[in-house]
Amino acid sequence: MSNRAFTVSEETYITLKDGTRLATRIWMPEGAEADKVPTVLEFLPYRKRGGTDPRDESTYPVFAAAGIAGVRVDIRGSGESDGVIDGEYTPRELSDAVEVIDWIAAQSWSNGKVGMMGISWGGFNCLQVAALKPEPLKAVISIASTVDRYNDDIHYKNGCHLYAQLSWAATMLAYSSRTPDKALVGDKWKDMWMERLEGEPFFMEEWIDHQTRDAFWAHGSICEDFDSFPAEAMVIAGWADGYRNTPLKAIEGMPKKAKALVGPWVHKYPHFAFPKPRADFHGEAITWWNRWLRDEENGAEHIPQMRAYILDGPRPALRRESDPGFWVAKQEWSKPETQVFAVNAKGKLTSDGDAAGIGSVFVKTPLDCGTASGEWFTLKPDAEMAGDQRQDDAGALVFETAPLSDEAVFLGAPELSLDLSCEADWENLVVRIVDVHPDGTSTRASYGVLNLAHRESNATPSALPQGETVAVKMQLDAFGYRFQPGHRIRIALATASWPLIMPSPEAPGVTIDTASLRLSLPLLGVHERIEVKEPDNPDPLPSYPMHSDGKTRRWVEKDMTSGLTHYRISEDTGLEEHPGNGLRTSEVREECWSIDPTDPLSLRGECTWETRNARNGWDVGTKTTSVMTCTRDEWVISATLKAFEDGKQIFQKTFEKRVKRNFM
Template structure:
């Protein structure tokens, strides 16, 4: 099979699936933000070192035996001389573990494949791509981030540490699934692991992506499962030398992977246990493996990414542990953050150069002048600039609450957002199953595939049409810029017709010409409104990031005639409402094609809700502002 042709073909299949799915349903770190443009090479004491070796060479399907006897397979890429012969020298190893078939991924080149390995290999690193258990050329059964697979990640690093072509020092790199695998490996403290570089990794798989707010992700999850099962069709490279094992693994993957994914999906859609948070998802959440991890970690995150919520949480967890950790959070969706193509815009070098700086510093002992890189560098929407900070939630932030005031009506009549003296009002929200279609949310929750199909889709840059399908509340034009950064909470008083409902809440910037820029969003099922205060986050005593259990036991429908507060976690961001612009909050009952209620809950979550405002029912949105 021509794998160079396979890779774009696979992306085309995924893109087509997304279209169908959418149709269905240091510079100084200080208190003041400093703008950074392009790659400020002249201001840096660091420059990338040149290539040491002219070529690379690959050895495919090397067997890696796990402690339970299951054989994983890896492709090793080594630096080579001008004749294509591997350099006979022990070198540090960069490891990537993937479920998307190493044969399709090991060439790199963008998207979920991440940057190509040749940049590092030609500068004196070996690079090892390994298929996760039950995927690609590896034996066993795939069960996405099971305890067994997570243990494998640590075992693979330890294996690389011991090999005759390794000097014993190991790093890890890769985006998405490959980024999460790094965190799982680090949690097992394998010998030899010196540094990791996860791009767009998740922290809490349930809240980040599977069921944000308590409804099922039907935008990304089917595409993701299709990608894993689709790449399982690529035959192993060792088919000719060991056809019996190769064909046996191929059949096991097709049967086992399909059984795992189809069973889970069906149970969740029917409202079974996979619909709720619990041990299954905790086992698969990287944040639960990081309690004592201190390995140096460089994180790349995206403000429009699938793991918009989780990547900053990983950063904060590692910083609390005392780990050397950096975070760049850019205006990227999942495919953009995975490719790293625009990471250089943050001002520290391209993705290849940043990885070289990081691994040279922590693995080779070469000074990468890492003190030039702020702990946190994030893109500020609305200002087109990069902001540098010492922490994710820095000391210069404080909580500001805007109260919803008066009434709003679907179709364009806006209520108000006020800092004080809100007026009483009642607004009726009728869930419309088209809300979300004409938004950047549709692109975000199909991992950025829709922008590959139609990059200049006006729905990605103007939310105005979509807002007519919900209730809007907005400020008067602000006379002073409002800078926000971090997680946001919407505290809304609601009543329901059927005891339940979905609140899809969007924070927006309305320009003087009427263009509506979607900044970020959040979601919450009314019946899952139970709040766990000691797991929630507060700033100046005000709630900015609620934590809900999302269990079967915590589910409680709202009695007819009862008005109750519901806290909606709005995913973190960095943005400014410029002088003369308006801050807008829009509330809708759907986010299509992102979320869908399980079948038993569809009737009650499709009925009207009411939103209450005023002194007696103080509905507010609380922002961390600078």
């Protein structure tokens, strides 16, 4: 890597064809006018000021020093950009991004080649924009993203309604209602803010209208047409995150274009993610950009198609700083051979061919079972990660192997097939694969959920034939895992996972034919052990002055009088000040998910957010409250948005909607 001098500027605005001005922060290598440079774009609604500053400042200076310009753009209606956001990954958003790419390629300092990268939202839209084939966009790095918006995002999963859907709608209502920075946009800050407050949608209203995999979700899902994907793609994820399936799907769907890297991480960039070990993202990225944006012959095209960290029996903990394991590589990925497990006549999980089972077993899980599941997507390696599974296993139908005499190592997506019956139109099926340590401690290795009305199609679900036996097949989340000798492999079958998924209206339970159960686990197979370089800087994020400390709590309450179980989350970032521009920001999030373990219609989710932007003599903020309940036939959602200036309320807006439940 070179060590080129560079400048940083927030003065440039990109004017779109419709006159909308998008705000930028640009890291420009010195001498780019004379020695034209490639550019990396990140296009987000998360605010380059008072939002993604720390991670931007950990990466783009390194790129610029290597002679690669960085352009960080706030999408329409966010940060200091004009307009109002209209949803996530909308045609307008993607069209705006294409205009930005064309603008970059036309600049006097650009060599005409652009890369695009991001994590989560930015990881999504870099794939989606690439699929539109803007000519200058040659390569992408997509982290913690999806190729299938219906099944691998925060909304629905195999037809199950994820609680993350309301949680994220509440997050975006708070994020999108924040004011631009007065210091950058001047006196028009308040007019811009009021336009946002009046015009921004509550995303949940749109998402709840699309409960099946229809054209709304097909839009932006690049799995709809893998064959025509034009750009070189490095796809990165972590086993501790909800987006762990994407690298595998990418290399299976576009093996000539995609490279996969999967570590032990939560939903963070791999150079500062937990659990450790981390990866040298800067080195990986610069090699990637130099190959595809500079035509440097550095061998990036020969990176193994799959590099994965194999977890080696990590234990649940209050905080998982580091996970044991080892890196493997497969030069070319192919469908793995499997080890098939069944239930024998003694109720043991076995792979020796004995599948007599123990007959038919009725499973009806208490509706508050699942509180050890953690978050769907994880930002911290603490209680957001799945905990000891024994408390959830108590409410499930459990089968396990005898202690293993030899290691069992797997990499890929497990599959389950079984026969079951139900006395209602539909029910949920939750399946967990658990590593049982010799002392009984239980680590979740993989899991899957299925709305049984979606057993044949997410686009056209159909009622279960009541009382009749049906064959069900489902794929669980991908994993890389070594079960050590002396450990046991457990499969836990349940009909609830609270609050991860919402229960069916009747929660009737299912009857499982245990002789039909087959669990196919993907064997690691031929591979090589490799080393993945860790970052040179063990603490790459800048630290900012704190005016008040942050704090986090997550706990479960069981009210013995009302019968309700409450799952509570409290997050306070503290009041932070950016040392360069003086902007002080804070966010406070509170969530409560409540349910009576015997009544599926008692469910209630409530999410509140308070945000604040401040400088001396300027203090503005918002408070939002988002709520979801249900009846047997409807989802009921509502939200309130309030805005404050100098402690006085200046705006209020409410949203209310009732939507028919469609096997959801």
